[in-house]
Amino acid sequence: MATHISIGHEVTLEGATRLDPASGKLFLDVNRVGPKFAKVGNLSRADEARREELALLGASRYRMSSNLEHHVRYSAIDIPWPANLSKIVVISSRGSFGADDLLRQLDTCRDFNYVVDNNVRVEGRGAAESLVKAIKKQASSDADLIVLARGGGRLTALSPFHDLELATAILQSPVPIFTAIGHAKDMTLADRAAAASFITPTGAGNVLCARPAALRKKQQQKKRSSSESLTLHAKKPDVVDGDIYRRVLNDLEVTRTAHVRLKADYNRCVQLHRTQLHLSGFQRMQLRSRMIATTLVATILCGFLGLGLEVGVSAYWGALMLGCAAGAIYVLRGPRRALERPIRAQSLTAEEWYAAAENVATPRRFRTLWPGWQKPVGEESQFRYRILDAEGPHAGAQVRQTGR
CATH class of the missing domain: 3.40.50.9100 (Dehydroquinase, class II)
Incomplete structure (x- = not known):
């Protein structure tokens, strides 16, 4: 509780007074501090009243505030x-x-x-x-x-x-x-x-x-700035104009360099985002193909089991297994078909492209979004993409994978 007590608070104490014969001073031996104390005591109230009277006499309200500090940082x-x-x-x-x-x-x-x-x-x-x-x-x-x-x-x-x-x-x-x-x-x-x-x-x-x-230093700075101003005004107009022209050219060159650097950083961030979308989309499509192929293969195994047990019509199970086998082969080739060139190019805005790239799951949709991109090999932590060409936020960029 001692951390909350400050000057002007009223505190309940329990103890005894003691007189020191040697010094003649009166001491208070405190045994216990009461569980409650007044947040604002008579001393604080009197100080606030005096500050209010002083403000009415014309003192600054800022100087009367409770969080006032001395002129330390001035x-x-x-x-x-x-x-x-x-x-x-x-x-x-x-x-x-x-x-x-x-x-x-x-x-x-x-x-x-x-x-x-x-x-x-x-x-x-x-x-x-x-x-x-x-x-x-x-x-x-x-x-x-x-x-x-x-x-x-x-x-x-x-x-x-x-x-x-x-x-x-x-x-x-x-x-x-x-x-x-x-x-x-x-x-x-x-x-x-x-x-x-x-x-x-x-x-x-x-x-x-x-x-x-400090006053002399300030006067010297003021005198130096005034002399520099007089020197500048004393120059010929063509010299002054030349200085201004060179300064403007220098500022323009600095601005142009910063613009080029900012544009390069922007393109790099866009391509890194597109690369991450390409990797996650390919993995999502690959997982989907494997799940469907697994289901079809399970159906084929059930068909063989039915033929072995002579359950149902053999022709029916044979046709079903034939169709499932063809479907499984077609689905397993889905990731390879996704890397082929699209037959027709689609025109998409940047918002439509990013919305499709975040949810792509079919090979046809995948190759229309990333035409000409190669298959990502291995884990993402072992390979990186190197951007070879990019003309916009959803352009058909080509990438090359290199090992780290």
């Missing part, structure tokens, strides 16, 4: 940066390890200046009010960007960042505010109200330091 250019970035204010508590990691990264970047406001509280009673005052103070200064940073901690330690008043101050701030609070799994109300949020202060430092290099 590039350094796609982040909603301010128009001018020359001064950054970092708001964090004094001695915060997360803020120290961020500041060490900012020390290596020379493209902007930064100042630190560490006269705030980020945990405990009055922390939310202290952060709101710091944001209003720095928003009225000459800062271009404000970064709210704090390291990881327990859920109770991050409770000030779930305060609605703090989130409202972040949302209504005239200066863009980025947040770098806790770890990747922590998504506070302050993160939702911010212009951009990062999984850790270190992640925010990586993006802040990578932005100038």
Whole structure:
């Protein structure tokens, strides 16, 4: 059940409290977890209510969704940066390890200046009010960007960042505010109200330091493309037309080659299908001939048995055996007759040809569908067909069998 429990759920527990004399901490020793738990507890309901109030104040509905993620997959250019970035204010508590990691990264970047406001509280009673005052103070200064940073901690330690008043101050701030609070799994109300949020202060430092290099690269690409455009326009009209003509010819040749290759693949697939139909049709016709011949031979044997026992009229049984023998010889020659040239060619559409080929069982029908094809020898796994000539999906193609 632990895989279904998340933050904000209410769970029924059975156990006892224990006080540690050394540390003064109160522990809960759990013996059993109840069989049922509330899917949505008071904490989740309160968080949804705060998100709805924040949306009514003008926050993006996307930023209020439950599946919101931090700006992890964004590039350094796609982040909603301010128009001018020359001064950054970092708001964090004094001695915060997360803020120290961020500041060490900012020390290596020379493209902007930064100042630190560490006269705030980020945990405990009055922390939310202290952060709101710091944001209003720095928003009225000459800062271009404000970064709210704090390291990881327990859920109770991050409770000030779930305060609605703090989130409202972040949302209504005239200066863009980025947040770098806790770890990747922590998504506070302050993160939702911010212009951009990062999984850790270190992640925010990586993006802040990578932005100038990415911006310079983008400007160089834009300058290079504009110079290439000017060079192209500076060419003479006949040179430009010649380049376009050669490019069109090259594209046409590539298209023609692809068309020829596609047509060859199509013909190959059609002939392979026709070959499989030829093999299965011949086997079906051969099996049918053998079954009929076996029945006639059984009739002949019964006739001989009747003559031996002097049952019935001898002339009748003699005529019957004579007819059955002739029929058996005729039927057994059916596969050989199927490979002869047809007397009259039939004109069939592709749909009619395929419908007849899937159900062919007589020699006459077989040789009209595959005129000139040779008899398949051996098992299909030991022989293959080599297409010699084919002019269409139901044309009279000739094949040659070769051993693998």
